Amino acid sequence: MENSLEFAQQLDRADPLRSFRERFYIPERGGKPLIYFCGNSLGLQPKTARQALDQELEVWQQQGVEGWFEGEKPWLSIHQRCKKPLAQIVGAHPSEVCPMNNLTVNLHLLLTSFYQPTQNRSRILTIGGDFPSDQYALESHIRTRGLNPDETLLEVFPRPHEPTWRTDDILAAIEQHRDSLALVLMSGLHYYTGQVFDMAAIARKAREVGIPVGFDLAHAVGNIPLKLHDWEVDFAFWCSYKYLNSGPGGVSGLFIHEKHHAENRPRLAGWWGYDEARRFEMTKGFVPMPGADGWQLSTPSVLAMAVHEAALAITAEAGMDALRRKSELLTGFLEWTLQQSGLPLTIITPANPAERGCQLSILIERNGKTVFSDLTEKGIIGDWREPDCIRLAPTPLYNTFEEVWRVGQVISGSERFTS
Numbered sequence: 001m002e003n004s005l006e007f008a009q010q011l012d013r014a015d016p017l018r019s020f021r022e023r024f025y026i027p028e029r030g031g032k033p034l035i036y037f038c039g040n041s042l043g044l045q046p047k048t049a050r051q052a053l054d055q056e057l058e059v060w061q062q063q064g065v066e067g068w069f070e071g072e073k074p075w076l077s078i079h080q081r082c083k084k085p086l087a088q089i090v091g092a093h094p095s096e097v098c099p100m101n102n103l104t105v106n107l108h109l110l111l112t113s114f115y116q117p118t119q120n121r122s123r124i125l126t127i128g129g130d131f132p133s134d135q136y137a138l139e140s141h142i143r144t145r146g147l148n149p150d151e152t153l154l155e156v157f158p159r160p161h162e163p164t165w166r167t168d169d170i171l172a173a174i175e176q177h178r179d180s181l182a183l184v185l186m187s188g189l190h191y192y193t194g195q196v197f198d199m200a201a202i203a204r205k206a207r208e209v210g211i212p213v214g215f216d217l218a219h220a221v222g223n224i225p226l227k228l229h230d231w232e233v234d235f236a237f238w239c240s241y242k243y244l245n246s247g248p249g250g251v252s253g254l255f256i257h258e259k260h261h262a263e264n265r266p267r268l269a270g271w272w273g274y275d276e277a278r279r280f281e282m283t284k285g286f287v288p289m290p291g292a293d294g295w296q297l298s299t300p301s302v303l304a305m306a307v308h309e310a311a312l313a314i315t316a317e318a319g320m321d322a323l324r325r326k327s328e329l330l331t332g333f334l335e336w337t338l339q340q341s342g343l344p345l346t347i348i349t350p351a352n353p354a355e356r357g358c359q360l361s362i363l364i365e366r367n368g369k370t371v372f373s374d375l376t377e378k379g380i381i382g383d384w385r386e387p388d389c390i391r392l393a394p395t396p397l398y399n400t401f402e403e404v405w406r407v408g409q410v411i412s413g414s415e416r417f418t419s
């Protein structure tokens, strides 16, 4: 590595994915493009999004209700068109995935199906300090079953003075509580530290002791390669507005492993999950679609789904393997430039590339908020977490090595660290 503009530009020239940046609108300020390292919060707008929206608005305008059934791309099968790229991105069979609802809604649906507490086995193992919405969902599910969250939730924390978890500690906790656990549910990639968990090992351990396991993939999907089917994860869910670039509040998705498809699990049902061939017979008695589709509830939001479809096509075309290769280099370069700066900062994201995605979480010892404002003023968009953390996510679809170098320059040159 070399800390120079020339070196960064050389890496950009050698980047096989460099043309993908052209597929996105890069936000600007005063006519100059911002350095957008915030794809972990809201991915950028694909240039094809507007066209996808216009197309469906046109169908609605011209055909009204016939849009559901008529034309090249009837709305009735819009979810079908998303399943193939989604399956490719999360490592699943198309029947195991389906876009629907929003993330927290899907989490509730999946808890209804997979959290089946019994007299002896009622506890849920999770990680302490997981994303708040997940914590609230777990807590409320436990209460709706008449149980006490304080006794029912089992949270695994990092060891004292360590910012991230050890897989062995999670596996040991599953082993220790094997007779009282009903479910393991946690993030696959932790939103705050950027740590990737060893989902394969956690799923293997849970399977060994007969406990279902589910992962929240909000920060993992489109960021790291996933093999949900091969890992035999029981279920998973994600949102599409972070690394999948499907727009603010875009459609979520869920995964249900094939081995559960024939089970007819308890679920919260709606007519959109009803056997498609007979849905419009409007008869009594719920008959689910096979696979993940059977968890659908409502008429999909066609406009949001159209943007999702357009965005998924880009990620699928780039391919998760190529994205991952670039991502490791890009994030490694950012890490290296920060280390070169010699400033009083600590990167809490694991140094091992296998244990992280593209995000680095940086603790600033002093004046963190001022350093962050300084970055923002200089056109660098990251995100700030109280009390002292800056998260920067160079995303391989649209960020460049030159941008990483420039961020390193601005941070190194910031007088806020010492003043």
Ligand SMILES: *Cc1c(COP(=O)(O)O)cnc(C)c1O
Residues within 6 Å of the ligand: 102, 103, 104, 105, 131, 133, 134, 187, 191, 216, 218, 219, 239
């Ligand atoms: C972003 C995120 C969410 C957001 O949930 P919504 O229902 O889409 O608002 C949930 N969980 C995690 C881990 C996240 O990172």
